[in-house]
Amino acid sequence: MLDGVIEPGEPHLQMIYSKVLLVNDLVDDLFELSKLEASKAAFQFSEYPLEQLLDLMKSRFELEATDRGYRFSVEDFQENIPRNRYVSISMDLKRIEQVMDNFVNNAFRYTPPGGIIKIHGEIHSDGLFELGEEQLLLVGSLPCKVTFKVSDSGQGIDEESLPYVFDRFYRAIKAKNSTTPGTGLGLAIAKEIVQQHDGHIGVQSVKNQGCTFYFTLPAMLIQEQA
Numbered sequence: 001m002l003d004g005v006i007e008p009g010e011p012h013l014q015m016i017y018s019k020v021l022l023v024n025d026l027v028d029d030l031f032e033l034s035k036l037e038a039s040k041a042a043f044q045f046s047e048y049p050l051e052q053l054l055d056l057m058k059s060r061f062e063l064e065a066t067d068r069g070y071r072f073s074v075e076d077f078q079e080n081i082p083r084n085r086y087v088s089i090s091m092d093l094k095r096i097e098q099v100m101d102n103f104v105n106n107a108f109r110y111t112p113p114g115g116i117i118k119i120h121g122e123i124h125s126d127g128l129f130e131l132g133e134e135q136l137l138l139v140g141s142l143p144c145k146v147t148f149k150v151s152d153s154g155q156g157i158d159e160e161s162l163p164y165v166f167d168r169f170y171r172a173i174k175a176k177n178s179t180t181p182g183t184g185l186g187l188a189i190a191k192e193i194v195q196q197h198d199g200h201i202g203v204q205s206v207k208n209q210g211c212t213f214y215f216t217l218p219a220m221l222i223q224e225q226a
């Protein structure tokens, strides 16, 4: 356009504009990732009951997922918690929401509408669930671990790509060869956030059968006051 070779017009301006947005996102993501890696990002930890987090995920994603034509559900996985106890997790809520956003947005991106997207999980507590009621009354708060999972029925991830999806800029073969937008930084950022919570992040996938992204956080099983 500057050289007078191309007529200034909307299609080209639109193309330039979308590139500008992409570069802008890239700069923001890179800046955030380098702050996280240098442990310079400030985290605001507070306690949240698991119940509240599950409600939050439902209200955050359900409408968009169903509007976009997915079969979406948030499963309640608290059934094996002993009576008079609840799970509380210490986290920076905004950051953990960011991890969830990336998981769910990836599920949207790599699953055709009509597919299934499910948020589910597990609570792990060494031996606690086997204790009898009386023994349980004697112990106060107990440490446990909570795993949040996002499963989809999309294209899945090929085996060769699986170990690398959390690396910065990595995009699996299928994503790289498609027109799907993305910079490949989302999961690298998610990994840093989870690690700053002393957690663990991972993925499981069977070719062409979708995938499950998960993260595990330390938590407490709190005894409710009478």
Ligand code: ATP
Pocket (backbone or CB within 6 Å): 102, 106, 107, 109, 110, 111, 152, 154, 155, 156, 157, 165, 170, 171, 172, 173, 174, 175, 176, 181, 182, 183, 184, 185, 186, 187, 188, 211
């Ligand atoms: P962005 O930086 O915008 O998040 P992105 O989504 O491409 O870009 P990541 O979120 O880091 O980047 O994901 C990295 C790669 O992992 C993706 O490019 C894709 O190849 C693969 N991937 C992630 N989630 C899924 C999924 N649910 N199904 C299939 N492939 C996935």
Ligand code: MG
Pocket (backbone or CB within 6 Å): 102, 105, 106, 182, 186, 187
């Ligand atoms: Mg992403």
